[in-house]
Amino acid sequence: MTATMPSPVTLEGTAVRLEPLTPAHLPDLFAAGGGDPEVWRWLGVPVPGTEAELAAIARHLIEDDRHVPFAVVLRETGRATGWTSYIDVPGFDHSVEIGWTWYGRAVWRTAVNTECKVLLIDHALGALGFNRVQLKTDHLNTRSQAAIRRLGCAYEGTLRRHRRRPDGTWRDTVYFSVLDHEWPAHRARLTARPATGPETARPARTSDPHTSGPGASGPDASGLTAGAPVGAS
Numbered sequence: 631m632t633a634t635m636p637s638p639v640t641l642e643g644t645a646v647r648l649e650p651l652t653p654a655h656l657p658d659l660f661a662a663g664g665g666d667p668e669v670w671r672w673l674g675v676p677v678p679g680t681e682a683e684l685a686a687i688a689r690h691l692i693e694d695d696r697h698v699p700f701a702v703v704l705r706e707t708g709r710a711t712g713w714t715s716y717i718d719v720p721g722f723d724h725s726v727e728i729g730w731t732w733y734g735r736a737v738w739r740t741a742v743n744t745e746c747k748v749l750l751i752d753h754a755l756g757a758l759g760f761n762r763v764q765l766k767t768d769h770l771n772t773r774s775q776a777a778i779r780r781l782g783c784a785y786e787g788t789l790r791r792h793r794r795r796p797d798g799t800w801r802d803t804v805y806f807s808v809l810d811h812e813w814p815a816h817r818a819r820l821t822a823r824p825a826t827g828p829e830t831a832r833p834a835r836t837s838d839p840h841t842s843g844p845g846a847s848g849p850d851a852s853g854l855t856a857g858a859p860v861g862a863s
Contacts, residue, residue, distance in 0.1 A: 636698050636716055636726070636758050641749040645741050648700040648749055651692060651713055653685065655701040658710040660684050662734030669732055672771045676796050691715060691730060702733065702746055711737050714746055716754070725762040725807075726754050747781055748820055751813060761810045768795075769802035782816030783808045 638650035649655070660681040663669035670677040678684035691699040691713075699715040712733035719725040728750050733742055754760045765783055767774040779785070783806035792803035808816065 635695065635718055636753070638698060639753070641700070641753055643705075643745045643749050645705060646745050646749075647703045647705055648714070648746065649703055649710075651688060651699040651701045651715075653688070655703075655710040655713075656681055656685055656688060659688075659701070659713065662709075662711045662736065663732060666735065669734065672768050672774065673730070673732060674793065674796065688713075697730065699730065700750075702742065704737070704742075711742070714750065716750065719764055722762065722764075724760050725764055726758070726760050727764040727766070728754075729765065743777060744781070744820060748817060751781070751808065752817065755808075755810045755813050762807050763813075764805065764807045766803050766805045769804050775804055775806075778806045781808065781820065782812065784812075 640650070641648040660678070664681060664684050665677060665679045667677050675687055676683075678687060688699075691697045696718040697715045699713055701710040702712040702714060703710050712731065714731035715729060717727040717729050719727050728747065731743075731746070737743075751763050754763050763783075765778050765781075767778065769788060786805040786807055788805070789803045791800045793801060795801050
């Protein structure tokens with residue numbers, strides 16, 4: 631990737647706010663999904679059984695300059711319910727990946743995943759000037775693949791025996807992407823859905839973290855990919 635990885639910002643939606651992940655989000659995050667095998671099923675790390683184990687995963691994401699992680703904060707409650715991240719894509723010019731995403735069970739099958747993806751794709755292809763956003767997931771995670779396809783992302787291919795899962799078995803990795811010129815039509819479709827629908831999203835507002843801070847719910851934590859349970863990456 632020739633472009634510089636994004637600087638941390640706060641992205642404002644209707645149902646959620648994406649804040650730069652900090653340790654202050656960890657109590658909410660552990661309450662939302664800590665120790666839940668289904669939440670972490672498709673992520674390439676052991677299930678965190680304690681807040682300290684969750685903090686270790688978060689710290690890795692925060693300190694790794696290939697990632698820009700966000701806490702997913704519900705605007706209604708001000709509490710973090712999951713995390714997600716931009717990821718560098720080595721060898722690709724002007725591409726960025728969205729991954730390391732997970733959400734607590736309370737927001738599965740709601741608008742949260744769609745709105746998070748709209749916020750991140752909007753920011754990547756708009757303000758940041760990338761021309762391609764990539765998503766990937768385990769070949770067995772059919773729910774994640776369906777959720778990615780609903781965003782309008784195109785299937786690009788499958789890497790066979792790409793990596794080992796935490797249990798030692800091999801996974802194939804399924805790749806998808808959306809390009810800058812394709813996104814406006816998909817975005818219009820996604821944001822036009824009825825406000826009561828489970829997949830509704832709304833246009834984004836961006837806040838500079840130096841003026842808005844990491845948000846009312848607190849400072850620092852980190853990010854991954856699951857969902858309903860849609861784990862990707």
